[in-house]
Amino acid sequence: MQNQTFPLRVLLAKPGLDGHDKGAKIVAxxxxxxxxxxxxxxxxxxxxxxxxxxxxxxVDVIALSIxxxxxxxxxxxxMNKLREEGVDTIPVTIGGVISKKDIxxxxxxxxxxxxxxxxxxxxxxxxxxxxxxxxxx
Amino acid sequence: MDDTKKIIKEKEKWFSxxxxxxxxxxxxxSWGLDLNxxxxxxxxxxxDYITEIGFPGEFPFTRGVYPSMYRGRLWTMRQYAGFxxxxxxxxRFRSLLDQGQSGLSVAFDLPTQIGYDSDDPRVEEEVxxxxxAVDTLKDMEIIFDGIPLDKITSSFTVNPTAGIIxxxxxxxxxxxxxxxxxxxxxxxxxxxKEYLARGTQMFxxxxxxxxxxxxxxxxxxxxxxxxxxxxxxxHMREAGCSxxxxxxxxxxxxxxxxxxMLKRGIHIxxxxxxxxxxxxxxxxxxxxxxxxxxxxxxxxxxxxTRYHAKxxxxxxxxxxxxxxxxxxxxxxxxxxxxxxxxxxxxxxxxGNQAIHTTAYDxxxxxxxxxxxxxxxxxxxxxxxxxxxxxxxxxxxxxYFLEHLTNEIEKEVEKEMARIEANGxxxxxxxxxxxxxxxARQAYxxxxxxxxxxxxxxxxxxxxxxxxxxxxxxxxxxxxxxKHQVQRLKEIKAKRxxxxxxxxxxxxxxxxASSNNLMGPILAAVHEYATMGEICNALKDVFGEYQxxx
Numbered sequence: 001m002q003n004q005t006f007p008l009r010v011l012l013a014k015p016g017l018d019g020h021d022k023g024a025k026i027v028a029x030x031x032x033x034x035x036x037x038x039x040x041x042x043x044x045x046x047x048x049x050x051x052x053x054x055x056x057x058x059v060d061v062i063a064l065s066i067x068x069x070x071x072x073x074x075x076x077x078x079m080n081k082l083r084e085e086g087v088d089t090i091p092v093t094i095g096g097v098i099s100k101k102d103i104x105x106x107x108x109x110x111x112x113x114x115x116x117x118x119x120x121x122x123x124x125x126x127x128x129x130x131x132x133x134x135x136x137x
Numbered sequence: 138m139d140d141t142k143k144i145i146k147e148k149e150k151w152f153s154x155x156x157x158x159x160x161x162x163x164x165x166x167s168w169g170l171d172l173n174x175x176x177x178x179x180x181x182x183x184x185d186y187i188t189e190i191g192f193p194g195e196f197p198f199t200r201g202v203y204p205s206m207y208r209g210r211l212w213t214m215r216q217y218a219g220f221x222x223x224x225x226x227x228x229r230f231r232s233l234l235d236q237g238q239s240g241l242s243v244a245f246d247l248p249t250q251i252g253y254d255s256d257d258p259r260v261e262e263e264v265x266x267x268x269x270a271v272d273t274l275k276d277m278e279i280i281f282d283g284i285p286l287d288k289i290t291s292s293f294t295v296n297p298t299a300g301i302i303x304x305x306x307x308x309x310x311x312x313x314x315x316x317x318x319x320x321x322x323x324x325x326x327x328x329x330k331e332y333l334a335r336g337t338q339m340f341x342x343x344x345x346x347x348x349x350x351x352x353x354x355x356x357x358x359x360x361x362x363x364x365x366x367x368x369x370x371x372h373m374r375e376a377g378c379s380x381x382x383x384x385x386x387x388x389x390x391x392x393x394x395x396x397x398m399l400k401r402g403i404h405i406x407x408x409x410x411x412x413x414x415x416x417x418x419x420x421x422x423x424x425x426x427x428x429x430x431x432x433x434x435x436x437x438x439x440x441x442t443r444y445h446a447k448x449x450x451x452x453x454x455x456x457x458x459x460x461x462x463x464x465x466x467x468x469x470x471x472x473x474x475x476x477x478x479x480x481x482x483x484x485x486x487x488g489n490q491a492i493h494t495t496a497y498d499x500x501x502x503x504x505x506x507x508x509x510x511x512x513x514x515x516x517x518x519x520x521x522x523x524x525x526x527x528x529x530x531x532x533x534x535x536y537f538l539e540h541l542t543n544e545i546e547k548e549v550e551k552e553m554a555r556i557e558a559n560g561x562x563x564x565x566x567x568x569x570x571x572x573x574x575x576a577r578q579a580y581x582x583x584x585x586x587x588x589x590x591x592x593x594x595x596x597x598x599x600x601x602x603x604x605x606x607x608x609x610x611x612x613x614x615x616x617x618x619k620h621q622v623q624r625l626k627e628i629k630a631k632r633x634x635x636x637x638x639x640x641x642x643x644x645x646x647x648x649a650s651s652n653n654l655m656g657p658i659l660a661a662v663h664e665y666a667t668m669g670e671i672c673n674a675l676k677d678v679f680g681e682y683q684x685x686x
Contacts, residue, residue, distance in 0.1 A: 117501065118596070
């Protein structure tokens, strides 16, 4: 018997129309360099598209990147849809331009973690590493 | 020559006398060139003053595009503004004009930039969020209500839908009886950089290029004072590329636009005078001023020797510059006022024709009215309280600056040659190789900020324990979408829908032919065809872009 760590699978998605993908791409590289499997959706994904990829790819975390200010609306839609599909156990994170007030609100909506602009690489890695599956075989 | 030799010898002596190499920190430029401790005439001895530096207003325009620069006329102070609803945008514009702003700059919401109507369920949360929503000519009529189109210029930050916004602006002028040769401004209309950085692309690259060509051709004959395109390096730089690549990508994209126009049988001197540029102004004072000077010289030489322009106006690179928003921090945001002042001063010293000072809160939101006013005041203070405007190219002749100007010119030429050797920008964009390169550099830069190798005051240096200032994000007015949808409904009920459908068919037919699309778009706009309807008609023929990553 030994502990084996499996790579975490993360769906990194940009919902909405916002084209600012610098942050998403930086986080994708950061996580890949740390051994995380990252599926990046590209720009302008609808909530339905994101959730259908998340289910198909059996991801461990859905990470959203939103810089246009629509994080509350999109989060509500995502969480509702996850519940509808019966997969609301998948944790959802959000990165982007987000105020402290909204962080509280997002957590109430059901978002697991929020990484506002300026979040340290360490804090991002720490979160995702804590999600890495340890399976006994 | 003897003088230079003497200086070199004396400099060597000075160096051994004064400098202990083990005690000085290595410094390089942002693109990795090692820097001396001091620069002397030695570094200026290889270039000829008359051919390489010359005089302002004359080839190769290193020292500026106009002979007397700001003594003749100040730059245009152009602050980007646009709020959810057209009425609020109109009010802000009137207030900016009252405060002495000389040109308007319209921020559109994302649905307008990408071609969706406000009643499209796919975009409901985006309506009026990052700018003003425009569904039909009616919205543009409200935005410009009471604003004399023949007295001001307007800049439109819009790309795939630039032709439709232009048509609406033209339609307002026509309805008010203003001659089209009296209206002017700038369309961003630079689609290639959208695939690389900004992300509002709608059609695949080839039809996008055709649309740009149609707009340039139309303005040439009908709206001669419109700057038809603002070829941007800014967004790639903000996305992560180097200062050298910023210029190289920008000029390489310009080559594609030029060749599209030449292919149409239009002479370089017929359209080049209306091309304009947007470059980023970062925090490195000397590098940035050198970059603008090098870019002017590169452009002038390229247009003259490669494209055989005769009109010196074609060789003049007219520039709009915006402060780097990525230099701004969300920590201690008031420090951004200082950063904005430095970058704006740099833009002035570099000889820009229009300048946008980023508002201190713009790193995270549409600026508040106060932040916008401070940004405008920053430029006014530089213009009226300092001597930065007193002479043309005031930093010219600095040994260091001239050295950097020469180095940047060489590096950009190398990078452009490398792009061409790899098959050109269109290929690089289609394959995603340039996007990947930009993303990799963005990651490296972010790592350097994380590690503290790149100092950022208040972020990784002199970090304060004080309570963090919480951002107050501009809240979209929830009524905006209601009003937009309502207005759209009323317009649709009032207009001649049969006629609109005929005109949309005409757009489809023209898109499938090689005729200019501006005529049919203008006709449709006059009949209140919507942004979404016109874009969908074009998508029927052009298809939609699929990202390659």
